[in-house]
Every structure is written in C-alpha cells, then in structure tokens.
Amino acid sequence: MPYKGAAPATTAALAGEVTMALVGAPPVLPHLATGKLVALAVTQPQRSPLVAEVPTVGEALGIMADDDFVAWYGLLAPARAPAAAVQALERAAFTVLRRPETRSRLAALGTDLQATPRAAFAERMRKESARYAEIIRRFGIKAA
Numbered sequence: 003m004p005y006k007g008a009a010p011a012t013t014a015a016l017a018g019e020v021t022m023a024l025v026g027a028p029p030v031l032p033h034l035a036t037g038k039l040v041a042l043a044v045t046q047p048q049r050s051p052l053v054a055e056v057p058t059v060g061e062a063l064g065i066m067a068d069d070d071f072v073a074w075y076g077l078l079a080p081a082r083a084p085a086a087a088v089q090a091l092e093r094a095a096f097t098v099l100r101r102p103e104t105r106s107r108l109a110a111l112g113t114d115l116q117a118t119p120r121a122a123f124a125e126r127m128r129k130e131s132a133r134y135a136e137i138i139r140r141f142g143i144k145a146a
Contacts, residue, residue, distance in 0.1 A: 015039060026073045027052050028112030045071040050114045072114075076123055092120055 005011040008025040015023040016038060023030075027050070033039040034053065043062040044050050047070055060067025077095050079088050098104055099117045108115050118126065137143070 012039075026112070027114065031112045045069070052109060052112060052114050074126075075113075076127070088120070 003014075003020060005014060005023075008029045011020070011023040011025050012029040012033065014020045016033060022042070024045070030039055030041070031052065034041055041053050041056040043057055043059045044053065045059055045066070047058060047060065047068055049056065049058055049061075058067070059065065059069070077091065079091060096117055099115065105115055
C-alpha cells in the first residue's frame with residue numbers, strides 16, 4: 003500500500019494497519035530501540051552501522067545482494083557554476099562532514115553518512131536514473 007512518506011508508513015506499521023513497511027532509518031530508529039518495531043533487513047549491499055545486527059536483504063533472503071536501495075541526500079550546484087566555486091563547495095562540505103560532531107549528529111538522526119566525491123556521486127545518480135528508468139519502462143509505471 004503506498005503512503006505519502008515514511009512517517010505515515012511507520013505510523014501504519016505501529017498501528018498494525020500493515021504487516022511490513024519499507025522505509026528509511028530516521029522514522030523507525032526510535033521504535034526499533036523501544037522494541038515496538040523489528041527490523042528485518044537493510045536494502046544496501048553491506049550492513050548499516052546504525053543497526054549493525056540487522057542483516058542485508060542479500061544475507062536474509064539470498065537476493066539483491068549487490069543492490070543499493072537507500073535514500074540519499076546530495077549537495078548539487080548548477081551545471082554552469084564556476085569550477086573553482088564547485089571545488090570550494092565540495093571542500094567545505096567534506097570539512098564539515100568529517101567533523102565527529104557532524105557525524106554523530108547525523109547518526110542520531112538516522113543517517114548512515116557516506117560522503118562521496120562529486121565524480122562518484124554523479125556516476126551513482128546516472129546509474130540509478132538508468133536503473134529506475136528501466137524499472138518504470140518494464141512495469142509500465144505511470145505518474146498518478
């Protein structure tokens with residue numbers, strides 16, 4: 003059943019309206035800690051340090067072992083931004099993301115931080131766009 007976001011899906015799982023929900027870590031971590039919800043698997047190739055005891059889908063089911071279906075956040079700039087400005091922005095972002103207090107704060111919010119240099123991040127976006135375009139085409143998915 004589609005929900006309009008992770009919070010309503012988490013609420014539905016807590017209320018017993020659904021038997022399972024596929025959501026990111028932030029809304030469910032507090033409920034995992036209290037035992038109100040149980041994590042079955044993470045949808046990435048390796049275990050998350052946020053819930054290290056939870057297996058990956060590949061470990062749990064023997065499928066999708068190399069797939070990486072996680073929500074990510076990115077810092078983007080206009081394509082025509084000056085190279086020097088983009089480099090300065092990347093350096094500043096990495097400086098902040100390396101700080102222990104930043105890492106611990108993001109972990110507390112349910113974010114498994116993986117800072118990625120811009121070339122690798124751009125490649126990930128290209129690959130994911132192609133993968134999802136194929137899924138949309140294959141299953142005939144249309145916007146509502």
